[in-house]
Amino acid sequence: MDITRFISTHRKLLLVGVPFLIILVFLATLPLYGGFYYTRLLTTILMYVVLSVSWAMFSGFTGYMSLAPAAFFGVGIYTMGFLQNTLPFPVIIPIGGLLSFLLALLVGLVTLRLRGIYFTIFTFGLVVFMSEVVAALESDLFGRVGQHINPLPNETIFYAMLVTAVATVFAIYFIRRSRLGLAMLSIGGNEEAAAHMGVNTTRVKVLTFAISAAFMGLAGVIMAPVKVYIDPRIAFSLSYSFMPILMSVFGGMGQFYGPVVGAIIFAYLEKTLRGQFPQYFMLGFGIILILVILFLPNGIAGLVSKVQDKLGGVIAKLRKGGEAEQHANT
Amino acid sequence: MSELPRLIVSGILTGSIYGLLAMGLSLQYGVARVLNIAHGELVMVGAILTYTLYTGFGINPLVAAAIIGPLLFGLGFLLQITLFRGLKAWAPSQAAFEGNALLASFGLLYVISYIALLEFGAWPRRYDYLNYVVEFAGMTLRFNRIVTFAVAVVIGVAVYLFLTRSRLGRAIRATAEDPATAGLMGVNVNMVLALCFGLGALLAGVAGSLISIINPVGTTMGFRNTVIALIVVVLGGLGSIPGSFIAGIIIGIVSSLVTGYWQPVFVVPVYFGILMVLLLARPAGILGKK
Amino acid sequence: MRILEGQGVTKYFGGLAAVSNMDFHVDQGEIVGLIGPNGAGKTTLFNLISAALPLSSGEIRFKGQKLNGLKPHQICKMGVSRTFQETKIFGNMPVFQNVLVGAFFGSPNRVPAEDAAREVTQALEFVELSAMSATPVKDLTLVNQKRVEVARALATKPELLLLDELMAGLNFTEISEAMELVIKIRDTGITIFMVEHVMKAIMGICERIMALHHGEKIAEGTCQEIACNKTVIDVYLGEETHAGS
Numbered sequence: 001m002d003i004t005r006f007i008s009t010h011r012k013l014l015l016v017g018v019p020f021l022i023i024l025v026f027l028a029t030l031p032l033y034g035g036f037y038y039t040r041l042l043t044t045i046l047m048y049v050v051l052s053v054s055w056a057m058f059s060g061f062t063g064y065m066s067l068a069p070a071a072f073f074g075v076g077i078y079t080m081g082f083l084q085n086t087l088p089f090p091v092i093i094p095i096g097g098l099l100s101f102l103l104a105l106l107v108g109l110v111t112l113r114l115r116g117i118y119f120t121i122f123t124f125g126l127v128v129f130m131s132e133v134v135a136a137l138e139s140d141l142f143g144r145v146g147q148h149i150n151p152l153p154n155e156t157i158f159y160a161m162l163v164t165a166v167a168t169v170f171a172i173y174f175i176r177r178s179r180l181g182l183a184m185l186s187i188g189g190n191e192e193a194a195a196h197m198g199v200n201t202t203r204v205k206v207l208t209f210a211i212s213a214a215f216m217g218l219a220g221v222i223m224a225p226v227k228v229y230i231d232p233r234i235a236f237s238l239s240y241s242f243m244p245i246l247m248s249v250f251g252g253m254g255q256f257y258g259p260v261v262g263a264i265i266f267a268y269l270e271k272t273l274r275g276q277f278p279q280y281f282m283l284g285f286g287i288i289l290i291l292v293i294l295f296l297p298n299g300i301a302g303l304v305s306k307v308q309d310k311l312g313g314v315i316a317k318l319r320k321g322g323e324a325e326q327h328a329n330t
Numbered sequence: 331m332s333e334l335p336r337l338i339v340s341g342i343l344t345g346s347i348y349g350l351l352a353m354g355l356s357l358q359y360g361v362a363r364v365l366n367i368a369h370g371e372l373v374m375v376g377a378i379l380t381y382t383l384y385t386g387f388g389i390n391p392l393v394a395a396a397i398i399g400p401l402l403f404g405l406g407f408l409l410q411i412t413l414f415r416g417l418k419a420w421a422p423s424q425a426a427f428e429g430n431a432l433l434a435s436f437g438l439l440y441v442i443s444y445i446a447l448l449e450f451g452a453w454p455r456r457y458d459y460l461n462y463v464v465e466f467a468g469m470t471l472r473f474n475r476i477v478t479f480a481v482a483v484v485i486g487v488a489v490y491l492f493l494t495r496s497r498l499g500r501a502i503r504a505t506a507e508d509p510a511t512a513g514l515m516g517v518n519v520n521m522v523l524a525l526c527f528g529l530g531a532l533l534a535g536v537a538g539s540l541i542s543i544i545n546p547v548g549t550t551m552g553f554r555n556t557v558i559a560l561i562v563v564v565l566g567g568l569g570s571i572p573g574s575f576i577a578g579i580i581i582g583i584v585s586s587l588v589t590g591y592w593q594p595v596f597v598v599p600v601y602f603g604i605l606m607v608l609l610l611a612r613p614a615g616i617l618g619k620k
Numbered sequence: 621m622r623i624l625e626g627q628g629v630t631k632y633f634g635g636l637a638a639v640s641n642m643d644f645h646v647d648q649g650e651i652v653g654l655i656g657p658n659g660a661g662k663t664t665l666f667n668l669i670s671a672a673l674p675l676s677s678g679e680i681r682f683k684g685q686k687l688n689g690l691k692p693h694q695i696c697k698m699g700v701s702r703t704f705q706e707t708k709i710f711g712n713m714p715v716f717q718n719v720l721v722g723a724f725f726g727s728p729n730r731v732p733a734e735d736a737a738r739e740v741t742q743a744l745e746f747v748e749l750s751a752m753s754a755t756p757v758k759d760l761t762l763v764n765q766k767r768v769e770v771a772r773a774l775a776t777k778p779e780l781l782l783l784d785e786l787m788a789g790l791n792f793t794e795i796s797e798a799m800e801l802v803i804k805i806r807d808t809g810i811t812i813f814m815v816e817h818v819m820k821a822i823m824g825i826c827e828r829i830m831a832l833h834h835g836e837k838i839a840e841g842t843c844q845e846i847a848c849n850k851t852v853i854d855v856y857l858g859e860e861t862h863a864g865s
Contacts, residue, residue: 065429067367067436110606116425117365117568118609120432121560124367128557129602136595179724186721189710195692196670196702197776198725238553242436249433279448286440293434294416297426422711422758 027162031155043158043226045267046165047219051244052251052259053165054215057172058208059245060253061184064116067241068107068123071130072100072213074236076220078134081147081230089152093160093221100217101210108206131236138232146231149224160222168215172256175208184208239282243270246289252299261300336469337590338583343475345582346482347540349575351555352562353489354533360569361506361526363424364414364431370556371442372402372531376538377547378450384457391459392481395539399532406531409438410524439552446549454548478540485536486575489529493571502526506569561601565608621683623648623780623811624669624700628678631664631835638664640835641678646780651802651812653826655846657855661835662815663705666782670702671695682780697728701778703769705785705815709757716753719743719771726776743771747801763794770801774810781805783814787821799825823847831855 031039051069059066076096083092107126111119138145175181183204186194195201224230243266244259251262266285273281296303355369376398383389383397414431421427460474493499504512505522513519541547541555558581566577581601588597624646631639639661646652654662667673669680671692680687682700690698701722710718723739724731731739744750747767752760757768766786773781783802787795799821806812816822822829822843829846831839839849846852 063425063429065432110609114609117359117428118564120365121564122605122609125557125560125602125605128554128598132595132598136593136599139595182717182721182724185713185717186710189712190708192672192692193704193708193710194721196672196696197722197772198693198696198727199721200691200693242440245433245436279444282440283444283448286437286444289437290413290434290441293430293437294413294420297420297430 024166028159031158036154039154039158040226041268041271043154043161043223044271045264046158046161047223048243048247048263048267049165049260050161050168050215050219051240052247052263053168053172053256054212055244056248056253056256056259057168057175057215058184058205058212060248060259061176061181061188062205062208063188064112064205064209065120066123066209066212067120067245068104068126068213069216069244070236070238070240071123071126072104072216073220073223073240074127074130074134074232075100075103076217076222077224077227077230077235078220079217080221080224081149081235084150084224089156089160089225093164093218096221097214097218100220101214104210104213105206108209109202112205112209113202127236127238127241131232134235135232146229148229149227151228152225157222157225161219164215164218164222169256169260171211171215175211176256180204180208242285242289243267246285246292248299249289249297250292250299252301252303254298254305255301258299258301333590335467336471337586339466339469339471340475341583341586342579343471343479343582344586345579346479346486346575347537347578348558348562348582349486349578350482350533350537350540351559352566352574352578353486353571354530354537355559356563356566356569356571356574357526357533358530359563360571361502362410362414362523362530363428364410364435364527365428366435366438366527366530367432367556367560368435368438368442368552369530369534369559370552370554371439371446372406372534372552373538373541373555373559374446374547374549374552375442376402376535377542377551378446378538378549379535380539380542381455381457381547384459385455391539391543392477395481395536398535398539402535403528403532405528407524407528409531410527411520413438414527415520415523439556443549443552450549452549454546454551456546457542459543472544474543478543482537482540485533489533490571490575498525557598558601561605564605621648622646623683624813625681626665626669626678627680629665629668629675629680630677631661631668631673632676637835639668642832642835642837644830644837644840646811646813648779648811649806649809650828651806651814651826653822653829654813654815654832655817655822655829655852656832656838659834660832662832663784664835665832666702666784666813666815669695669782670700693725696726696776696778699777699779700782701726701773701776701780702782703766703773703784703786705788707762707765707769709765709768709772711756711758714754714756715744715749715760715768716740718757718768719775722772722775726778739775739777740771743775746774746804747771762789763798766790766798767801770805774805778810780811780813783812783816785815785817787816787818790818795821 027042030042034042051073055066055069058064079096079099080092083095087095107122111122135145138147183194183199186197186199187201187204191201227234247262247266248259249262250266251260252258270281292299298305351373355366358364358366358369379398380391380394383394384391389397413434417430417434418427421430460477461472463470464473464476466476493502501512501517502522502525504515505517505519509519562577562581563574565581566573566575584600584604585597588600622645626642626644629639629642629644630637642665654665656662664673668675669687671687671690675688682695682698685698687695710721719740720736723736723743741750744753747770749764749767749771752764757765760768770786786802787798790798795818802812802814802825814826826843829841829843830837831846831849831852833855838855839846839852841849
């Protein structure tokens, strides 16, 4: 096939795909020249990409606010904690994902049949619940709370997180365009109407919730060796629910790149500000969340869409103006 | 088995405060339709302020509560007329408003708790007020817990009477039922929403004051109290004031029994077990309406 | 053939019976109207048929099959579809996607993407909305939003279509167009059961009418019979008298 032909027919795919591949190559080779600090930084950023994209995958489409990411993330962390000496790392990762999946399935089946507010309350409490259950288990089984995680090579952790992040982004991209995505959006649009048009709303909600939880569990397993020491308070810290939400809302949930952009910005800010202004930056984030919800509820992506629409309108007007001139001159 | 009566009484004493905690949240959601997950932070603020007033200025905690209540009422009132009213105006639908309000309160949670952290520091503190034991029906109880119980009950009953007997109370219940119709009947809906939010904050602050009398206070106590309040509210039925109080007592008793016969670590898991069973069987709660 | 049947259908809200011991039936190919003053129980009955609400007692059967205990999405896949009094469109999507939901999920079998897309195009042509298929539904006028609701319901390939106050809020011309649309739908073989307040529409297109009052069926018959029925007239005029005094 002629190369120019190829480019013009697949223009849209190339426009997104080529930069994406370049970024991917750049990231994949990072450990070679990036050094410890940057590899760690990118690992954290990618973790937040996974968390915010998987949060948006469910809550962004269906409108059901889940506050549970910290619970599923923590399950992943502790899966690594309990299994680190019995199984190899690549095996523990999917197990963490599976356990989170099952937990979300259970929670979803109980609460997603009900009004959204009960679901939200339950997910909020789930974080505390898991924290307490794990603490109880640890004190029963080991007589103490908290444990050390064996360190792993920096590159291994990085690549594992990179693969997971790419998988998560692909997942949301394809789900959005799939039947499941349409069903979720219809639930977000008007749940009763969706049910009357044949959508099995409970099944769709529970399934998507569980899938998104699985990704969070994967991220948890992978991050555990970075933390070196874990206890229920660290593993199930509420900020792992707060940050993904802040990132998704700020970035905008209307487009799939919104949560990614939000994750990059705030993960970077968190890492850099934590050293200099330890308490103030969280205060700042809280204020930012409130301001974003008040003034920019569709996030950056929403703003971009609006600008695109306006630009499109202006361009169309200019074109029409040009045509009118042509007609006038002939 | 002579433990049992003492545990139950102890549970009732604690539960009365839980009830107060939940009443505030129930009011805020039932009327203003805001699920305020920063509720626990307001409790923490009430507790910390009471501590400061008592240890710093020698002000009796119960008197401090009378000061903190109106103060937090003002704060809640202001929050509603600025933040939440703004959200309501911009939101495309009721569901979107509730979702956004929830997220905004999440932001508020961090703002309040970190301001407190910066001002007060991370270490828990406690003070002693009326901290001596008395004999009652053959049980030894701390006097301060009896006092806090009495205050909680008085306030709870007062709020209940206010909502059911007064004109303003009727306006509030009408707004909770159907804001549009209430507006048509002459109720200043915006004012009612702000009042309820303020009242909810007041109850949170006062509950915090009472808690500070019997427990240590710290800037991280907010989250836990929010969770308890949420569990009680769901158990009692979202939006039902008497339900919240009764459920608070029940949860208090459960907490006491689990701590006494088992271990404190299992308290929250047990709450959750109860909650899950309840949501499966009767999601509207004990006295709630769907 | 009786495509829809109800026996002893009752629904209580607290102590109040919104629908009380009602027997009714709809024959295949009919256009049946359901009238009654506000609060008579008309939408409640529709909600019972589509399983938006559970029955307190009684039975509803569609093509001989009991509908008790089924969920709305199952009933939809069986061949019953509906529109809503307050147009429940999917505000976050364009017209095409709204109808696509019906096309994909309304049928009991898995629908391939091209077939679904074709369904949507046909449904939009049927309701004369093809020009707007990319417009976000929230930007449409009321009558066009109602058209989207109808197209969406049609995309689920129903045998029975429940129309809840389709004409509400429409002007004179729009009502005539809607009436034509309803007849066009029936002519494709779909049975229609419609709740309506607009008398012109009911009298104009319904072959049979049921009248409800306080949850009970007070009359049933042809347009002529209903128009002359003393009980019905009393109920409606009685309303007007109260309103006047």
